[in-house]
Amino acid sequence: xxxxxxxxxxxxxxxxxxxxxxxxxxxxxxxxxxxxxxxxxxxxxxxxxxxxxxxxxxxxxxxxxxxxxxxxxxxxxxxxxxxxxxxxxxxxxxxxxxxxxxxxxxxxxxxxxxxxxxxxxxxxxxxxxxxxxxxxxxxxxxxxxxxxxxxxxxxxxxxxxxxxxxxxxxxxxxxxxxxxxxxxxxxxxxxxxxxxxxxxxxxxxxxxxxxxxxxxxxxxxxxxxxxxxxxxxxxxxxxxxxxxxxxxxxxxxxxxxxxxx
Numbered sequence: 563x564x565x566x567x568x569x570x571x572x573x574x575x576x577x578x579x580x581x582x583x584x585x586x587x588x589x590x591x592x593x594x595x596x597x598x599x600x601x602x603x604x605x606x607x608x609x610x611x612x613x614x615x616x617x618x619x620x621x622x623x624x625x626x627x628x629x630x631x632x633x634x635x636x637x638x639x640x641x642x643x644x645x646x647x648x649x650x651x652x653x654x655x656x657x658x659x660x661x662x663x664x665x666x667x668x669x670x671x672x673x674x675x676x677x678x679x680x681x682x683x684x685x686x687x688x689x690x691x692x693x694x695x696x697x698x699x700x701x702x703x704x705x706x707x708x709x710x711x712x713x714x715x716x717x718x719x720x721x722x723x724x725x726x727x728x729x730x731x732x733x734x735x736x737x738x739x740x741x742x743x744x745x746x747x748x749x750x751x752x753x754x755x756x757x758x759x760x761x762x763x764x765x766x767x768x769x770x771x772x773x774x775x776x777x778x779x780x781x782x783x784x785x786x787x788x789x790x791x792x793x794x795x796x797x798x799x800x801x802x803x804x805x806x807x808x809x810x811x812x813x814x815x816x817x818x819x820x821x822x823x
Contacts, residue, residue, distance in 0.1 A: 603647050611640045663809050666700050668736075669693035672727055675707045681715045684723060691729035694736055698809040702781045707740075709774040710801050714742040735787060735804045743798040752791050778803070786810050 614633045618625055625633075669689065676687055696703075707727075714725045726741040747755065756779045779789050782803045793799035 604644055607640050607644050607647075611637055614640075662699070663697055664700050665695060666698055666703060667693075667695050668703070668729070671700070671704060672707055672711075675704065675711055676727075679708070679712050679715060681725075685715060685725060686723070687711075687725045687727065689727045692731070693729045694731070694807075696736075696805070696807065696809075698805070699785070702785065703805065706778050706781055706803060706805075707738075709778050710740040710803075713774055713801070714740055714744065714799070717742075717744050732804070735806045737802060737804050739800055739802045741798065741800045746795045746797040747791070747793040747799055748795050749793075752793070755791075756789065784810075 614636050618630070618633055621629075672689055672693065676689075681687060711725065711727065722743075724743050726739070728739045728741065730737045730739075756775050778801075782789050782805070786806045787804040790802040791799065792802070
């Protein structure tokens with residue numbers, strides 16, 4: 563069995579290198595395992611979706627209304643299961659993959675995220691405050707904004723829908739907020755919604771696997787920050803998170819897209 567140095571034993575350079583190689587090997591094995599599991603689980607799901615499609619095509623206009631409804635429900639649940647598998651893989655890889663840092667203009671990142679999400683015209687999104695340029699993990703920060711802004715778009719209601727994305731500088735980090743005027747969330751659910759596969763509505767009624775906020779929490783805490791939520795029923799929601807001015811991966815990874823500025 564592989565033995566590890568105890569906390570009382572000093573580790574020399576060779577021990578550090580051996581441990582780093584072993585961890586890299588374990589991460590590679592986990593990635594390979596995740597790929598195989600993903601492929602093996604998703605292949606039957608594609609088969610089920612194809613079978614439902616073929617049944618509809620064979621029956622043509624003769625599909626009874628109840629059968630059509632059941633086939634639609636079947637496809638939606640296949641889609642949900644596929645999203646859950648993808649979400650689990652993404653959640654498991656936080657901190658083990660894509661740790662390269664680069665210079666990120668956060669205001670541009672937010673603007674690009676909003677464009678990518680393509681909110682409907684009835685939603686007004688305002689970006690407020692002075693956003694920084696950071697040397698950080700672009701992919702991870704982008705995931706956080708995608709999930710928080712996407713969540714505000716998805717769960718908003720009413721004719722006058724507004725979302726604000728704000729930034730405030732602190733001594734060692736930046737504090738970001740995504741604030742909406744949607745239906746709000748009762749305080750008794752504030753911890754629950756950051757757990758995997760937890761939503762306030764049935765998964766049959768929402769588009770997603772219930773992993774977005776859990777992913778946000780894991781990414782932010784992995785970077786040394788913290789998430790927060792201020793909300794109550796009927797009062798909208800204010801999702802906040804802090805992001806360090808210096809990435810914890812800064813000394814451990816290479817630079818992508820040129821030199822750091």
